[in-house]
């Protein structure tokens with residue numbers, strides 16, 4: 421693996437280089453680290469949880485709402501916050517999505533079988 425830091429969240433491709441988001445270490449606290457792991461859908465990291473804070477795994481700022489940040493430029497998290505935004509992960513289970521009613525229901529065909 422190269423030195424590029426990538427977000428640990430499943431399906432998230434943000435890195436320190438391709439996005440403006442900062443990447444955050446997992447918390448030292450095991451219980452909270454667990455919450456992060458679940459939120460990221462990375463249960464494969466559970467065996468490493470004792471040391472996760474010291475690994476290169478990071479979670480990018482995209483998964484934190486504004487109120488989680490200690491500053492406006494979103495480079496620092498407040499204490500004891502957990503990631504709460506996982507919209508792009510294609511997993512509707514954690515986040516309720518109810519915005520999908522906008523599909524236009526028109527079909528391109530308008531000839532409705534003149535002759536049977």
Ligand SMILES: [Zn+2]
Pocket residue numbers: 427428429432433434479480481482483
């Ligand atoms: Zn991410």
